[in-house]
Amino acid sequence: xxxxxxxxxxxxxxxxxxxxxxxxxxxxxxxxxxxxxxxxxxxxxxxxxxxxxxxxxxxxxxxxxxxxxxxxxxxxxxxxxxxxxxxxxxxxxxxxxxxxxxxxxxxxxxxxxxxxxxxxxxxxxxxxxxxxxxxxxxxx
Numbered sequence: 001x002x003x004x005x006x007x008x009x010x011x012x013x014x015x016x017x018x019x020x021x022x023x024x025x026x027x028x029x030x031x032x033x034x035x036x037x038x039x040x041x042x043x044x045x046x047x048x049x050x051x052x053x054x055x056x057x058x059x060x061x062x063x064x065x066x067x068x069x070x071x072x073x074x075x076x077x078x079x080x081x082x083x084x085x086x087x088x089x090x091x092x093x094x095x096x097x098x099x100x101x102x103x104x105x106x107x108x109x110x111x112x113x114x115x116x117x118x119x120x121x122x123x124x125x126x127x128x129x130x131x132x133x134x135x136x137x138x139x140x
Contacts, residue, residue: 001020001024001033001034001035002034002035002036002037003019003020003023003024003034003036003037003038003039004036004037004038004039005038005039005040005041006038006039006040006041007040007041008040008041008042008043008046009041009042009043009082011041011082013039013041013100019101019104022101022132022135022136023037023104023105023108025135026105026108026131026132026135027074027108027112029131029135030112030128031072032072032073032074032111032112033072033073033074034073034074035069035073035074035075036075036076037074037075037076037077037078037108037111038076038077038078039077039078039080039104039107040077040078040079040080041080041082042079042080042081042082043081043082043083044060044081044083044084046081047060047061047064047079047080047081047084048060048061048081050064050079051064054066060081060084061081061084062080062081062084062085062088062103063078063079063080063081063103063104063106063107064078064079064107065077065078065079065107065110065111066078066079067110067111069111069112074108074111074112075111076111078104078107078108080100080103080104080107082100085099085100085103086099088103098133101132101133101136102129102133105128105129105132105133106125106129108132109125109128109129109132114128
C-alpha cells in the first residue's frame with residue numbers, strides 16, 4: 001500500500017499517517033485495497049486548467065480523479081482544489097477538515113466504481129462518504 005501527498009500550494013495536510021490509515025481501513029470495508037494513490041493539492045486556477053486539459057470542462061471543481069485501478073486494487077491520482085474545499089466547507093457549514101476528507105474519499109469512491117451523474121448515484125455515493133467520514137475518528 002502506498003498513499004502519497006503532493007502539495008502544489010501552501011496547504012499541507014497535518015495528519016498524513018492518520019489519513020492514510022483511514023483510507024486503507026475504509027477500502028477494506030468495500031473489499032478493495034490500496035495499491036498506489038496520490039493526492040495532489042492545487043489552487044483553483046491550476047485545478048481548473050487540469051479540468052480543461054483532461055476533461056474539456058471549463059469550470060472550477062473541487063476534485064478530479066484519474067483512475068488507473070485494476071480489479072480491486074486502487075491506483076490513481078486524485079487532484080483537489082484547496083480553495084474550492086474551503087469555499088464548500090463554508091457553504092455547507094462544516095469544517096475545512098471534514099470537507100477535505102469528504103472530497104478525498106469521494107475521489108477514492110470513483111475508483112471503486114461509484115458515480116454521481118444522477119440522483120440515485122448521488123444518494124448512494126453520499127451515503128458511502130458519510131460512512132467513511134464516520135470511520136475517521138474510530139481507532140484504526
